[in-house]
Amino acid sequence: MAKVVVNTVSIGANAKRVRELAEVNGVEIAAVTKVVCGDPTIASILLNSGVKEIGESRLENISRITNAGIDSDFLLLRLPERSKFREVLDNVDTVLIGDLDSLSKLYELSSETGQEVNFIYMIDTGDLREGVMYYEAESVLEKAFEIAGENLEGIGTNLGCFGGVIATPKKFEILLSLGEFLRKKTGYSLRRYSAGNTASLPLLEKGIVPKGINHFRLGESILCGTDVTNNREVPGTLQDTFTLYGEVIEIAEKPSVPIGEIGRDAFGRIPHFEDKGKRIKAILDLGEQDVLPSGLTPLVGGCEVLHASSDHLIVDVTESEKSFSVGDSIGFRMSYGALLRVMTSPYIRKVYE
Numbered sequence: 001m002a003k004v005v006v007n008t009v010s011i012g013a014n015a016k017r018v019r020e021l022a023e024v025n026g027v028e029i030a031a032v033t034k035v036v037c038g039d040p041t042i043a044s045i046l047l048n049s050g051v052k053e054i055g056e057s058r059l060e061n062i063s064r065i066t067n068a069g070i071d072s073d074f075l076l077l078r079l080p081e082r083s084k085f086r087e088v089l090d091n092v093d094t095v096l097i098g099d100l101d102s103l104s105k106l107y108e109l110s111s112e113t114g115q116e117v118n119f120i121y122m123i124d125t126g127d128l129r130e131g132v133m134y135y136e137a138e139s140v141l142e143k144a145f146e147i148a149g150e151n152l153e154g155i156g157t158n159l160g161c162f163g164g165v166i167a168t169p170k171k172f173e174i175l176l177s178l179g180e181f182l183r184k185k186t187g188y189s190l191r192r193y194s195a196g197n198t199a200s201l202p203l204l205e206k207g208i209v210p211k212g213i214n215h216f217r218l219g220e221s222i223l224c225g226t227d228v229t230n231n232r233e234v235p236g237t238l239q240d241t242f243t244l245y246g247e248v249i250e251i252a253e254k255p256s257v258p259i260g261e262i263g264r265d266a267f268g269r270i271p272h273f274e275d276k277g278k279r280i281k282a283i284l285d286l287g288e289q290d291v292l293p294s295g296l297t298p299l300v301g302g303c304e305v306l307h308a309s310s311d312h313l314i315v316d317v318t319e320s321e322k323s324f325s326v327g328d329s330i331g332f333r334m335s336y337g338a339l340l341r342v343m344t345s346p347y348i349r350k351v352y353e
């Protein structure tokens with residue numbers, strides 16, 4: 001049966017490595033568990049390696065962690081839905097916020113219920129996902145402080161997600177100068193400057209994070225050891241954190257080009273085929289429902305992932321270094337996107353080693 005093997009030792013080592021790298025730069029980190037759906041075993045590994053705060057985009061995942069009896073500070077990464085404000089107050093210590101109306105309603109509710117929550121107001125520094133545009137942020141921050149007072153704990157920004165914009169010291173200085181503006185205007189000093197995700201890691205490595213930036217939110221670099229925005233492996237981290245195994249359910253020699261008129265595949269895509277003659281192809285018990293086929297790298301040399309429909313993954317094993325039979329399994333490394341789907345799929349058994 002298809003399974004993912006979680007290498008708890010490598011994940012722990014990555015968390016420690018990244019945390020220490022941040023520490024020497026005066027930066028604390030929230031370890032982000034959204035790609036593993038808030039897997040409680042993984043969350044506890046992160047906390048055991050010295051991380052103090054878990055960042056999560058979904059309240060369901062935070063509940064999953066706390067229901068497993070794990071105690072941590074929680075940072076909610078995705079701007080909260082209005083319909084879930086009560087749940088936010090029940091489960092979250094700090095919340096990223098992107099508009100004044102939400103801030104004021106959530107603050108009001110927290111005053112009513114006596115459940116304190118801190119806010120990090122997001123500033124869009126150009127990647128064009130969440131937050132107020134940086135050139136409109138001054139007056140907004142003044143109002144945010146009027147509303148939330150000292151519960152406006154800080155400001156943050158996110159890069160490399162929608163626009164693929166690369167982090168630079170200049171982007172982070174925008175946060176610092178907005179904080180300085182607020183201090184001059186109100187006398188209030190923000191406590192947290194939350195600058196980035198894995199895409200910003202090169203700044204920590206080069207030691208060029210502007211002084212005053214004191215918080216990073218890191219997922220991919222810890223859990224995958226990669227940095228997709230900068231298209232690299234993160235130096236000093238391990239990439240063998242997760243291995244996916246699919247079981248061979250058929251193996252046969254078949255032509256490389258389908259026989260008949262070609263329409264669209266199961267997902268409406270028009271497939272293209274190169275005639276390589278007859279090939280030995282294995283079908284595995286994995287599909288689009290479980291994996292992102294383009295994000296799979298076979299661990300056995302010479303294997304090539306060809307295609308997947310909902311429940312079937314087809315691998316060309318003609319040039320494989322190893323020969324396979326029905327019942328054998330084939331292992332894969334995964335991209336961040338592939339891991340996301342694997343951990344979300346209820347059909348894939350999770351095994352911890």
Ligand SMILES: *Cc1c(COP(=O)(O)O)cnc(C)c1O
Nearest residue numbers: 032077158197198217218219220
């Ligand atoms: C997902 C996310 C992160 C973590 O990003 P990685 O690239 O996995 O390090 C940080 N901040 C926010 C707001 C996020 O949504």
